[in-house]
Amino acid sequence: MSRYLNAIITLVIFAIFLKLGSIDSVQAKLQIDQKELAVGMALATFGSLLGLQLFSFESPNRDDQPPIKLGINLGGAVVPLLFMLHFFNLQPPAAMDMIILTLLVTAVVYPMSRFDSKRGMIVYLFGAVVFAAVGALLLDPENYLVLAYSAAVLGTLIGGDLLHLPQIKKLAERRANTIIIGGGGVLDAIFLSGLLAMMTAETMQQMNFL
Template sequence: MRPQLQFPLMLVALVGFMAALALLFILVQVGLVTLAFAKLGLSPAQGFALLFATLLGSGVNIPVVRTGLLVRRPVLRGFTSFGQLRMAAETELVPQTIAVNLGGCVIPCLLCLSLVSRMGAPAGLLLATGAVTGLCYALARPLPGRGIAVPVLLPPLATALAALLLAPPELTAPVAYVAGTLGTLVGADLLHLATPRTRRALDAPVLSIGGAGTFDGIFITGIVAVLLA
């Protein structure tokens, strides 16, 4: 009888341990993000609100312009067969739209604008942003149907190094965030989406600036670069 009692207890203990581990991971992640925002001059409440708004806004794409291309979009259509409603997967041609992602583009750009208004635009910021832009442009890869993918580790490391080398010590954190965020947005998204060849290769109804494949890159580059700077 004892083994039968131990197994459920071990299972409950294992589930509890995994839940605690997941909670600890989330708390550490949130703590690191709020620490990064604190280095930018934001209070813990402001940092948490910004983090929440960024994650919530990652699912919101604001249409800006149509590219003039027609792409296929999968749809489900219903039809009646032997008196029963059935569904079939089909495709339809729709105009391709370029949008901006609220969490991956609009909110980070507003924070960058606020930081630049406080510190100005020193030469180190311009040089660092240009360097990150060139690096992200070279590393970014369009993935058909998914978006533009950016490596996770190299851009934030390069951004932090550029900020440490080019910015005054008191400005390394804001320079790292602005250079990492704008450099990834411009290098990975804007410069690639500006070419018809890339827009056709992506073959997606909505091309989101700061969304899909680059959201993680923009978010992680900005935050990690600040922590390292």
């Protein structure tokens, strides 16, 4: 039920951004059309069904267990990162700004994420979206969109997933012996955090919030 509620809330938020003109403004500034955005969202949605195995490793404390497989989710991690690289080619942010804001978002996301044995990682996007948007506007008022998107994606991936790998590893040892980066409850968070951060930053900029 909560997953359907989250989907409804997300649609309402995007409808608000559409009404405010933030989506059209972002598309114009980044020179992307609705078709490209739709294709990207479709890839993220359908790609969420695919997990690509990277390698496997032995659990040092459980010799009787099969190797743990480490993989990466196509829609939850690969597609958002490809979007980020595409945006980098258009308007690359300053490296130092990127590092500072990513670390800040990571520090915010990590304590706001919790691990659920049934649902996987649960990430609350509010902190990542707001801090990425505000931080991007303050650090780089000329190129805030790409900076906001990239910091939100990387901060959510690192703080909401990678730093919680020890917890996920314990579950993997008890269950399917598989760890998927960008899978489970983090899937929607990584992809949506970047888009929502961009839209939020653009809305703030249009309203002269900062």
